[in-house]
Amino acid sequence: MARIQPFRVEQWMDQYETTPDVLNVAETCASSVSLDELQDLSDNDLRMPLIDTSRPLTYGAIRGSEALRKSVSRTHIGGESSADDVVITQGAISANFLVFYALVGKGDHVVCVYPTYQQLYTVPESLGAEVSLWRLKPEHEFIPAVEELAELLRPNTKTIVTGSMSKAYALAGIRVGWVASKDASILQAILSARDYTAISVSQLDDQVAQYALSERVFSRLLQRNLALTRENLALLKVFVESYPSICSWVQPNSGTMAFIRFTSGGQSREPVDDVKFCLDVLSKTNVMLVPGSRCFGEDRDFMGYVRIGYACSTPILAEALQRLGSYLEQNIL
Numbered sequence: 127m128a129r130i131q132p133f134r135v136e137q138w139m140d141q142y143e144t145t146p147d148v149l150n151v152a153e154t155c156a157s158s159v160s161l162d163e164l165q166d167l168s169d170n171d172l173r174m175p176l177i178d179t180s181r182p183l184t185y186g187a188i189r190g191s192e193a194l195r196k197s198v199s200r201t202h203i204g205g206e207s208s209a210d211d212v213v214i215t216q217g218a219i220s221a222n223f224l225v226f227y228a229l230v231g232k233g234d235h236v237v238c239v240y241p242t243y244q245q246l247y248t249v250p251e252s253l254g255a256e257v258s259l260w261r262l263k264p265e266h267e268f269i270p271a272v273e274e275l276a277e278l279l280r281p282n283t284k285t286i287v288t289g290s291m292s293k294a295y296a297l298a299g300i301r302v303g304w305v306a307s308k309d310a311s312i313l314q315a316i317l318s319a320r321d322y323t324a325i326s327v328s329q330l331d332d333q334v335a336q337y338a339l340s341e342r343v344f345s346r347l348l349q350r351n352l353a354l355t356r357e358n359l360a361l362l363k364v365f366v367e368s369y370p371s372i373c374s375w376v377q378p379n380s381g382t383m384a385f386i387r388f389t390s391g392g393q394s395r396e397p398v399d400d401v402k403f404c405l406d407v408l409s410k411t412n413v414m415l416v417p418g419s420r421c422f423g424e425d426r427d428f429m430g431y432v433r434i435g436y437a438c439s440t441p442i443l444a445e446a447l448q449r450l451g452s453y454l455e456q457n458i459l
């Protein structure tokens with residue numbers, strides 16, 4: 127039986143994100159689009175059909191359709207790359223898992239930034255690899271120190287890139303991700319492992335991803351999500367700066383999430399118990415946050431930190447921040 131630690135952030139999300147009427151500012155995807163919205167983003171006056179409904183639903187191309195792999199190569203790798211350098215997976219979560227399962231084992235060494243998505247260090251550990259954490263520090267604004275990486279690298283350290291449609295493209299529900307590498311032997315090892323877990327991805331998902339990454343839609347979809355994150359980050363900045371005695375952060379330059387540290391009011395300025403804090407905020411305001419020490423700090427690090435996903439729809443973020451502000455004023459300040 128495989129021994130693997132519980133995946134804390136996924137369990138937290140699963141437990142609380144379906145709370146009735148929850149204001150979810152825990153999620154890290156750009157606010158998800160519907161198929162209708164996706165079609166409206168096409169720069170063609172005549173809406174392009176999203177899915178060819180006449181196509182028989184076979185397993186399809188096993189590595190992912192040529193068209194989708196070509197689009198991933200064009201939009202994410204560039205240069206001399208081609209469809210052959212890409213394998214499509216069920217989300218980045220499968221891409222990450224397959225990379226570790228196919229390539230990492232006892233005697234191998236993995237370097238992983240920390241804090242991060244727990245899968246990236248727990249899975250290689252479960253496979254017997256030695257994992258070195260490349261720790262990002264608040265006192266260095268969470269900027270990775272490249273000189274520390276040089277010390278962590280060993281002759282057997284490998285580098286591979288994964289990605290997905292979930293975060294920047296607001297399409298988590300189609301469960302499409304990829305592994306990209308110029309090394310054919312790496313892709314072959316991943317394909318061999320994938321034969322046992324996926325065969326292919328859903329042909330409907332593949333077609334929707336093709337549509338989203340097509341030249342007619344891609345830039346507009348990204349523009350929508352960039353505009354959303356910029357507008358929302360400005361709102362979050364106003365919020366954090368409104369509570370300087372109890373709230374601090376390294377303001378993100380971009381992305382979809384912020385790590386905010388909350389302290390108690392008064393003289394002591396101790397970090398709050400972030401798990402209790404998130405649960406109390408949820409029960410009193412219905413705003414869902416993610417506790418840093420529980421989900422990203424192995425119950426040791428990042429005490430008092432809370433992850434906020436700010437790329438949700440702007441009205442949801444505005445309402446959540448308004449309720450969180452009232453909570454702070456009534457319970458912490």
Ligand SMILES: Cc1ncc(COP(=O)(O)O)c(C=O)c1O
Pocket residue numbers: 154216217218219220222243289290291292298302303
């Ligand atoms: C680093 C990382 N990998 C993978 C995932 C899962 O993404 P997907 O929806 O593409 O499976 C996440 C989601 O938070 C993530 O942060």
